[in-house]
Amino acid sequence: METIRIDVPVMAVISARGEKPDYLYWVGCAGAFDDRYKKVVRAFVKILTYLKTSYAVLGKEESCTGDPARRAGNEMLFQMMALQNIELFNKYNVTRILTTCPHCYNIIKNEYPDLGGSYEVINYTEFLAEKITDGSLKIGNPLPTKQQARVTFHDPCYLGRANGQYDDPRAVLGALPCELVEMHRNKSFALCCGAGGAQMFKEAEPGNKEVFIERTEDALKTEATIIATACPFCMTMLTDGLKYKNKEEEIKNYDIAELVVQALQI
Amino acid sequence: MTKQLAFIVVFLVTVGIFIYTVSRLVSYFRLTQAAFPVKDIAQRIKVTFTVAFGQTKIFRRPVIGLMHAFVFWGFCMISFGTIEIVLDGLLGLDKSLQGLGWLYVVISGSGDIFSWIIGVFITAFLIRRLFLHIRRFEGIGMKHISHLDANIALVLIGLLMVTLVGMNAASAELQRLSPGRAAGYYPFSSCLSGLFSGAGDQQINNWYEVFWWLHILIIFLFINVLPYSKHFHVFMSIPNVFLSRLDPPGKLPNMEQVTREVKLMLNPDTAFASSSSEPIIARFGVKDIEDVSWKNYLDSLACTECGRCTSVCPANITGKKLSPRKIIMDVRARMKEKGPGMVKQGKEFSDNRSLLRDYITEEELWACTTCNACAQECPININHPTLIVDMRRYLVMEEASAPGLLKVTFNNIENNGAPWQYSPEDRLNWARDLEMNVN
Numbered sequence: 021m022e023t024i025r026i027d028v029p030v031m032a033v034i035s036a037r038g039e040k041p042d043y044l045y046w047v048g049c050a051g052a053f054d055d056r057y058k059k060v061v062r063a064f065v066k067i068l069t070y071l072k073t074s075y076a077v078l079g080k081e082e083s084c085t086g087d088p089a090r091r092a093g094n095e096m097l098f099q100m101m102a103l104q105n106i107e108l109f110n111k112y113n114v115t116r117i118l119t120t121c122p123h124c125y126n127i128i129k130n131e132y133p134d135l136g137g138s139y140e141v142i143n144y145t146e147f148l149a150e151k152i153t154d155g156s157l158k159i160g161n162p163l164p165t166k167q168q169a170r171v172t173f174h175d176p177c178y179l180g181r182a183n184g185q186y187d188d189p190r191a192v193l194g195a196l197p198c199e200l201v202e203m204h205r206n207k208s209f210a211l212c213c214g215a216g217g218a219q220m221f222k223e224a225e226p227g228n229k230e231v232f233i234e235r236t237e238d239a240l241k242t243e244a245t246i247i248a249t250a251c252p253f254c255m256t257m258l259t260d261g262l263k264y265k266n267k268e269e270e271i272k273n274y275d276i277a278e279l280v281v282q283a284l285q286i
Numbered sequence: 287m288t289k290q291l292a293f294i295v296v297f298l299v300t301v302g303i304f305i306y307t308v309s310r311l312v313s314y315f316r317l318t319q320a321a322f323p324v325k326d327i328a329q330r331i332k333v334t335f336t337v338a339f340g341q342t343k344i345f346r347r348p349v350i351g352l353m354h355a356f357v358f359w360g361f362c363m364i365s366f367g368t369i370e371i372v373l374d375g376l377l378g379l380d381k382s383l384q385g386l387g388w389l390y391v392v393i394s395g396s397g398d399i400f401s402w403i404i405g406v407f408i409t410a411f412l413i414r415r416l417f418l419h420i421r422r423f424e425g426i427g428m429k430h431i432s433h434l435d436a437n438i439a440l441v442l443i444g445l446l447m448v449t450l451v452g453m454n455a456a457s458a459e460l461q462r463l464s465p466g467r468a469a470g471y472y473p474f475s476s477c478l479s480g481l482f483s484g485a486g487d488q489q490i491n492n493w494y495e496v497f498w499w500l501h502i503l504i505i506f507l508f509i510n511v512l513p514y515s516k517h518f519h520v521f522m523s524i525p526n527v528f529l530s531r532l533d534p535p536g537k538l539p540n541m542e543q544v545t546r547e548v549k550l551m552l553n554p555d556t557a558f559a560s561s562s563s564e565p566i567i568a569r570f571g572v573k574d575i576e577d578v579s580w581k582n583y584l585d586s587l588a589c590t591e592c593g594r595c596t597s598v599c600p601a602n603i604t605g606k607k608l609s610p611r612k613i614i615m616d617v618r619a620r621m622k623e624k625g626p627g628m629v630k631q632g633k634e635f636s637d638n639r640s641l642l643r644d645y646i647t648e649e650e651l652w653a654c655t656t657c658n659a660c661a662q663e664c665p666i667n668i669n670h671p672t673l674i675v676d677m678r679r680y681l682v683m684e685e686a687s688a689p690g691l692l693k694v695t696f697n698n699i700e701n702n703g704a705p706w707q708y709s710p711e712d713r714l715n716w717a718r719d720l721e722m723n724v725n
Contacts, residue, residue, distance in 0.1 A: 021723050028717040049704040051716060058716040066722045079714040083703025091656050092692050093571065093678030095541045097699060099548040126536040134540035177657040182536025208662050209346075212600040217656030217671075221695040221705050225653040228605030235600075286722045 026069050029076040031112050042074040043142075044114045046128065048121035049084055050252030056259065057252040060275040064120055064144055066286050067277060071151060075118065081108060087123045090131070092218035099135065102127075106137035116140045118147060120277065122178035122251045123216070129183070143179060145250055145276060149188035152195045159195050159283045169198040171279070172244035174235065174258060175210035176251035189250050192276055196283050198246070203238040211235050215253035236261025240271070247273045289495075293375035293502075300506040307513045314583065314625040317633065321579035322531060322539070330528050337667060338527040344665040347594070353407045354665075360400030361520070364450070367397040371502050384469035394470030398454045402474045405447035412440045422593030425602070427612030432516065432591060439517035442508050449504065451475050452497035456482065459490050468494075519590035523666040526588035529581065530667040535658045538675055541570070544683075571680030572673065574640040575620045576633055585668040586618035595660035595670060601653040608653035610660035610670040616645040617673070642677055651677050652689055 034041055045068065051061035068075050086101030105128075109117075117139050119125040129141035151157035173193055179185045186207040193200050205211045214224065214231025224230060236258055239247045247262070249255045255273060262268045274282075324330075336342050339362075341355040366383070370393075373382045384390050414420060415436060423433070454475035459482040460468040482490050512518045533539075572578055595610035596602050602609050620641045627635040642648075651674055660670045681687045688696070695705045703710050 021725060023721045024724055026717075026720040026722055028714070028720065030714070047713075047716070049706065052713045053704060053706050053708045061716055062720055065717070065720065069722060077714070077717075080710055082713055083710065084699045084705060086699070088695055088705050089699055090538060091675060091678075092688060092695070093675060093680075093682035094688075094696055095544045095570070095679055096548060096683060097696055099541075099544050100552065101699065101703070103548060103552055126534075130534050130537035131540070135545065177655070177659075178536055181658040181662050183534060209598075211598075211603070212655045212657035212659065214600060214604075214655060217654050217675075218692060218695070219655050222652070222689045222691040225601070225606045225608070225649050227601070227607075227653075229603075231600045231604050231655070234604055285725070 026065060028065055028079075030079040031076040032079070032081065034076045035112055040113060041076040043076075043116045043118045044109070044112070045075045045077050045118045046085075046121075046124055047077055047082060048119070048124045048252065050121060052082070054252055054256070057255060057275075060252070060255070060277050061120060063275065063281040064277040066281050067148070067157075067284070070284060070286050071156060078108065085124050085127045087127045088218040088221055090127070091216070092221075102132055102135050102137070106132060106135060109137060109139065114139060116142065118142050118144060120144045120252075120275075122176040122182075123253070126178040126182050143183075143185065143188075145179065145188040145192055146185065148276070148280060149191040152192060157195075157280075159197075159280065169246050170201055170242075170244045171196075171198045171246045171248050172201050172203055172239050172242040173206075173248045173250075173276075174203070174213065174239065174254055175207060176249070176254050177210070177212050177216050179250060180210055181208055189248075189276055192280065193248060196279055198279075201242045201244055203242055205238055211238060213251075213254040213257035215257050220253045220256070230264075232257035232261045233264055236265055240265065240267065245271055246279070247271065248276055248279060249273060250276050287378065290375070290378035296503070296506060297372070297376065300509060303510045304513075307510065310629075311513065311587070313629045314621050315580050317576050317621075317625065317628050318578055318580040318583050319576075321581040322533075324529060326532055329532060330530070333530050333532070333667070334524065334528045337530070337665075338524045341665075343663070343667075346663065346665075353410065356400070357404050357407050360404045363393070363396045363400050364404075366393045367450070368502075368505060371498065371505075375502065381469045390469065391471045394454075395473055397450070398470075398472045398474050401447045401450040401454065405444065405451065408440055408444045408447065412437065412444065415440070422597040425593070425596060425612075426607065426609045427615050428591070428593075432615075435515050435517070436591070438511075439515055442504060442511070446501060446504050446508070449497045449501035451478065453494060453501060455479050456490050456494035456497060459485075460487070460494070463487060463490070516589065516591045518587055519666075522584065522588035523590070526584055526666050526668070529584060531581065531669050531672070535661055539672060541679070544570070569680065570683040571678070572676040573642045573680045573684070575617070575624050576628065577676075577680070578617055578641075578673065581669070582617055582673050583621060585673075586614050586621070588666055589614045589618070589668060591615060592665070594663040594665065595668070598659040598663045600655055600657060600659065606649075606653040607647065608650045610674075613646060613650070613670055613673060614668060616641060620645050642680065646677065648681065648687070651681070 029041065031044065047061055050057040083105065084101050085105065086098035090098035117128060119141060122143065125141055125143045128139065148157060171193055173189055175186065190200065211234060212231060213235050239258065247258050249258055255275060259273045262271055262273060341358060344351040344354050370381065370383045374380060383393065415423065454472040455478040457468040457470060458472040458476035459479035462479060482493065512520055569577055591611060593611050599608060599610050624637060627637060654671065654674045656671050658671055698705050698707050702708060
């Protein structure tokens, strides 16, 4: 087994060479700055490289989609961010956008068209499920753990209820050598992790419990050894929940992209 | 003849009161703002058939959902019988739809079966409300009057079914005594016809008249009580489903007036190009009842306070003040309070109160995660999150009021293009020293 270095292609450089990648991969602020979630983005880029996908990232030119601002009521700030991003997309003639963050996915796919930015937006779970179906992504290797892993999937609100994507993440997990168990609240019944609607960036309002603890308890009841997530905010929340419950040694929280990388051993 | 005249008078009074109520509601709707254009009629019809007539969303709670579905479908079938009663009364006829042949057998037969099913289920609902502790019927916003309202509606429906069964039993007994009289098919109520045993034709007929009058008078009462009750749901839920927001649930509506301002800011050259003919918007977002859309108000009239939204709300589950049901109930209550003054004195009317703060607190609004569980759960497609965000829009854009940490987040987004305080220069640091195995 040998290792290769990955140089992540940047749009400005590719474009200056007169080339146009098939996809723009929108990394998102969590992918750029959250230490835990950076690992997820790195994992997804490994998969893109493994699949020989033609893609590029915006790098230093990328900025916030405006999602937390809009959901917190700051429509002015949201539209400023959105219009600048749309201008950037148009500068590079972007037609297809890959996302890992469901909040970025939802806002670019559903809300940018109102401001004149219409693109084909594909979430990575959708992308991976398609690659598995068409045979280009074959996951035959066992997970590095000895026993078969017991995985439960937490539906992100902005992938599930907001966009009806319940099957693709499960299709990807189903292709992995693991046992998939559902929480009692799943798919359209899934409980939020507590971070959406800009809650991620503020203190929770007074109550008798944190939402992420309520959701972590759902996951613990399944006796899963791995909690699979598909959203940076859900990951922060559920990882915190495992710490709060002193379970972070026995139970791990991985993103779907990381589980695919583990299975591919890349 | 006397019966016909009496009926016509009662009927006209009922219709008159109802028209008065509706005209008041229409004047309240005139105070509201635009929502979305009502197009895609084919899709709307489809949604109406699946969600309203198919009752698909109520089945998310299968047992109680099935009971509700039977009550709903029963109401649909029994309403044909109600049309007949009104026709009979107005025209001075008896069982005026009997000429429909086999269809009449279906209408009368299913109406009879459903009157029993509804009677049993409504009794179960009433027992459940009175004696079982159902969590979603409690909580913030649920006052004594809310429970009384629900119980009155259930009792009225129960009485409607009892009188209908009485009518049908009398008809069945008349049929037995002299075949050919009293048309229709009453498979369930005929088992009660024995109650009339020994009574003569005339006596049974009198009983029939008593039940007939009681039944239609309760219907007329019901019709005019409903618009003042949470049970207005009976009339408003089908239109509300037809007028559902059809956008993906995660999509928030765009504020056009903000787009104009932002474009001006980003590109001042367009300042003179933009037309000044657009109406000036009095206020960003929702502060009071005149700022809500017609759809928000329709939602509030259609809501039957079932609490499915609140029971799945992550904020509510974890003890926070937010209850999506209360937000919708507050819209209706505030319109009831301020609407009459505004209808009389115009939109400038003020009672020094507002929907925001006097009804809905900032704490409630800031507890929402916009997870859409409430909207997903609502059996009649009420949309709570868009209204909550509209109220946040007012707070942030008109009052610059937001939790401190959100203000920091706004600053970060504006200055560094990220919700956290990191430099855009570091955006690609994640990609450093990235290696992968090749097999």
